[in-house]
Amino acid sequence: MAIDVDRGHGRSFLGAAAIRQAGKLYALALEVLRCIPRRPFQFREFVQQFWFIASVSILPTALVAIPFGGVIALHVGSLTTQIGAQSFTGAASVLAIIQQASPIVTALLIAGAGGSAMCADLGSRTIREEIDALKVLGVSPIQRLVVPRVLAAMAVAVFLNGMVSVVGVCGGYFFNVIMQDGTPGAYLASFSALAQLPDLWIGEIKALVFGFVAGVVAAHRGLNPSAGPKGVGDAVNQSVVLTFLLLFLINFVLTTVYLQLVPPKGM
Template sequence: MSRHAGARAIEVLPRQLVPKSGAVRPGGERHRERVASGAAQLYVADDEEKDRVPIPPRPGAIIRALSATGDLFALGLDTTRATFKRPFAAREALEQFWFVVSVSWIPAMLVAIPFGAVIALQLGTLTVQVGAQSFTGAASVLAVVQQAAPIVTTLVIAGAGGAAICADLGSRKIRDEIDAMKVIGVSPIQRLVVPRVLACIAAAILLNGLVSVVGVLGGYFFNVIVQGGTPGAYLASFTALAQISDLWVGEIKAAIFGFIAGVVAAYRGLNTAPGPKGVGDAVNQSVVITFLLLFFVNFVITTLYLQLFPGKGA
């Protein structure tokens, strides 16, 4: 409260946000009625007084990107820590695992066939040119098991299961269910995020084996039928370059990629903007971000593997 010359009690009303619809806030209507009745007079701060109140600047794009990256890593760490806490939502994890597998296994197999075929055809042409036809099968299996299978599996999981997870959590967010869980003392990360991330990891590990088999069979068929390769030579060369450790590398990649897909989908769902448009944008962003991270992490893992175990191939 302050007083000016020739005025009664003056009520200082801070500047309010005006809704786009033009509706008048109840508090603002009551204040106008008090001013009109003479009980109080409206006083709005002039430009000099407004300058005394610092307005925090809006963070730039780089700051927002770094902040979002930190929040994503924090969610990943919180999810890892909450995985070992009790109680564990086993039923929720099983339901989510079944859902992710049910919407991903058929597209994963359909995508694996042309991947294996393209790799086999390309390597078959190259080995014929250099006179190393006997290594076609080994090179094809190595490329499919280590590189193509984990990427294909996780891309399908992110595009089908991850998008559904993001939409589910985003709809819960805009309906204030996430805030309600926090109010009653239930951790959304432990109850919602952990089961979905574990479901993505388990689905990626299991489907990676299926995609590897389908990709190898597709490569074998196209190499033998289309390029006229020898079936015995193709099968006998498996052990020339491919090792059992290569399969483990593919499974480890699939587990890491599944974790990334689940965490990114959960992060975008928990931080979605209000309204249906916000949920749709969050789903789109989760799929795009997952694709970019998968290729970058695959490059890092492959580089480290080649540096640590150069004798076993890529």
């Protein structure tokens, strides 16, 4: 019976710790939004972080986008061929790439490459007590360090999402036309017939939100690591895993809201 009681206390302790961490993450997100319009804006820090995140993310993102678009085109092409709707392959694959694949691929690579480095940098500053020194000097570490990094992650996510969309669509076109004997005209015509401008906007909005989430989670774990270098390493791993979980959850919510509010073209 004592063991069961201890287990119950352990579960309640873990649940309370998870709720506290979720509250801290939510509070940090609100603080970042509140500090964004404040002045002075750390423009130099923003440019440096933008360049760093873009430099470590652009090549892996482009390389992943090609096979990702090809896989979607091949699967959609085989399914549409089975049901006799091969002329709609272009619309189905391109919309899947623009609305779903591009924002997710972009955000995952930004979180894995840029977000992990951001978390490690802030974590090392925290254990060296640089964050506490800024607070003593009256400087807000959120406005000085976190806001430029979060805005840089959001900006890179938007730009890389456009690149992934173009590369993924071109890759899907190549695989469908070359490997599945699709018709180039039908591929493009079906897309232009069913696609609409909000389909592009929802992809960019998702990328913007995902970049914000990746930056805030990385900053949250970087500002709250355990003691020592091992704590920083654990914080990096936790930030990547937590970002992945939140991205898929938020993607589901945004997709559901979009499909409810924006009717398909022609309806």
